[in-house]
Each structure stands twice: as structure tokens, then as C-alpha cells.
Amino acid sequence: MAYEVLARKWRPKQFEDVVGQDHVTRTLRNAIESGRIAHAFLFVGPRGIGKTTLARIFAKALNCAQGPTATPCDACDMCREIAGGNSFDVLEIDGASNNGVDQVRDLRDAVRFAPVRGKFKIFIIDEVHMLSTAAFNALLKTLEEPPPHVKFIFATTEGDKILPTIISRCQRFDLRRIATAMIVERLRHICTAEQITIDEDALLAVARGADGGMRDALSALDQLISFKGDTLTEEDVLAVFGLVSRKSLESLVGHMLQGEMGAMLQLVNAFDSAGKDLRRLVVELLGHVRNLLVYETIGASAAAAALDATPEQVRVLEAQASLADPARLLRVAEQLVMAEESLRHTLSVRTRLEIALVRCSRAATMVTIDEIVRQLNVLRQASPPAALAAAAPATRTPVMEDPIVRRALEMFEGSKVVEVEE
């Protein structure tokens, strides 16, 4: 039997198999079960997260011999034809290559004919934002009053480019990037079934490389299997994506937050020599700092759902949470955002990265005004009122000469005080 790529073999067949889009699948299932099915749907979301897959499942749900049903049988002719992409009643149109007004006119003619075998005639238009304005306008008439046997499912990566008049005639669903932990879980399930031996960090690396897209994750897995066989390590995966290992990334953040600039720059040197993707590194650093910020801000127990992290990553966040408070992390994150932007347009990536990391490290270790104020309050409460009265002359002293401020500053000896613009 011919080899079937994993992305195709493991393509979800039912709503419940679709990973990470519960908010969409639940609504669609409810609509089918309650019989309130709109005539046009718009799926918006980044590439490779399952828009077309979802459209096909929905088409099966509508046209299954036992349908409309939220659980299509996958056995009847209709289900099988739709899954195979050769149903007469479900037309998949690529908006990118059929974007002219003539094609839309053809479509309008096709709409008039009743379905051949199923209950509905379903038009799935992928990359619908590629349609020309004239084509959109030609489509508008049909969308306003389609025959009852017609359903439209539009998919696009760029929701902003769809005319408001079209959007207002559709039920819109925004599909999300799939959380890393969810991709890891799905990959683990597939690898077990396919008898692939792969460790946790390698699974995580595949998910990191895919950046929220299940299709990319499975394509990468396919590539790795044909390249390395059925035993895969983190090293194998990192080599394919140019990513740094989870542990290196985490120790880079550790050095940064503790002001260990020498160790930090040595790591950068090692990454650069190993040909790692330094632009990608900044994006991943930002993700880690973001997770740390969320972890510290909303607390360990509440954070689990909000974090895009595996349990192992959460353990590291727990350990690093004491290294910098949210105010400092925010400054680090701001530096990384600027670095990400500037690295896009530069050839001297390494130098820019080093400068950015030194800035991040300074931002993480310099004393913040918040901290000084907090210390001041502690001191004020500890000082007897008489001492305060003596220390506060009738005329206002410049803040740096206030004895209590001075004492607070002395407590931070060795650190630099942040200059703030009021």
C-alpha cells in the first residue's frame, strides 16, 4: 500500500477530533442539532490549523445519508465522497485562482441547480479574500438570497480583507493557533499509534517549530521519520528547524534575568556557531517571558490554562518566577518586541541580538521606581514619627536629599537607580 502522509492519514474526521477549536466545533454541532443552520459561514484563522478540514466535516455533517447530524457516519457514499474530495454536491473552490467576476458568475449559475444526491449543495471557497472586489459584488446577490438547498463555507487567513457586506451575511468563526501543549498531546498520540519512539522534548520541539499549526507539525514529523527512521530525539528535530533546545532557551532566560551577561553572550556565540535561527530565538524568548509574566501575574494555579506551556515548562517557570517581578519582566518583554522588529530588517542579526539581550538583562536587573516606593513605605512605617518630623524640614527638600529616600537608595547599593521621566 502506498505511504500516506501523516497529515492526511490523521486528518480529523469528526468534530470531536479537531484539536484546539472547541469554541467553533461546539457552536457548529449545536447549530446542526437544533436545526438552526445559517446559509453562509466564514472560517478565519492562520494557515494549517484546520479550516478546510472543518469545512469538510461540516459538509459531511450536512449531507450525510443520516444527516444533518453532528456525527456524520463516515460510511455512506456522501461521507466517503466528501472525504475524498469528489462529491458532486460539495464544490471546493480555490479563491486564489478563481478570483474573477466570470468565475463567480459560473458559481451563481451552479447555485441554481439542485444537489445531485445530498440534501445540500455546498460551496467551500478557500482563501476567499483573494476574490476581486467585482467578484465579491457578484457574489453578494447570491449570498443575500440563496436557494434553500445552498450553503456557503468560506475560509480565509485574512479576515480583514473581506468586505463588511460579505461578513455581515455570514456566521463568522475565528479559529485559533493551537496551543503548544495540545499539539504535543496530539503528536504523542499519533507517534504511539505509528510506533515512533520520540521523547518529550522532541515532541515539544516539533510543536514549537510548527508554531500553532497542526498540519506543519505533522509534515515536520513525516520529514523527520523519512530522514531519521522511527526513533527521534530532540537533537534531530532542532537540527531540522534551526531551533535551540528547550533547556538552552531556559538557561538563556535565567542568565538574562540574573544579569549574567558573560554567560548569556557565550550562549549566543554557541547558537550562532551551530547555525541556529537567531530571529526565531527572539520570538521564542518573547514567548517564554510572556509565560513568566502570566505565571507571576495571575498565580500558579490559575496560570495553567492561560499558559502556552507543557508541564515541564511550567516547572521551569515556577523556578524562574523569583528572578524578576512583573514590572521588570514587562520591560524585558518591551525590549524583545523592539528587537524582533529590528531583526527583521538587518543583516547583522547576531550583533543586534547581543545588544538587545544586554538591554534585556539591564532591564531585568535595574531597580524599579515601584521597588523604591515600596521600600520607602516600609521605612516610613518603621520610623518613629519624631524621627520623621526631624527629617522633614519646613521647606521641601529635593527628593534625592530626603534622608529616607537616601536610606532606601543605600539598600540598593550596587544597583543602578532607573531614571524615570515624570
Ligand SMILES: [Zn+2]
Ligand atoms: Zn454519512
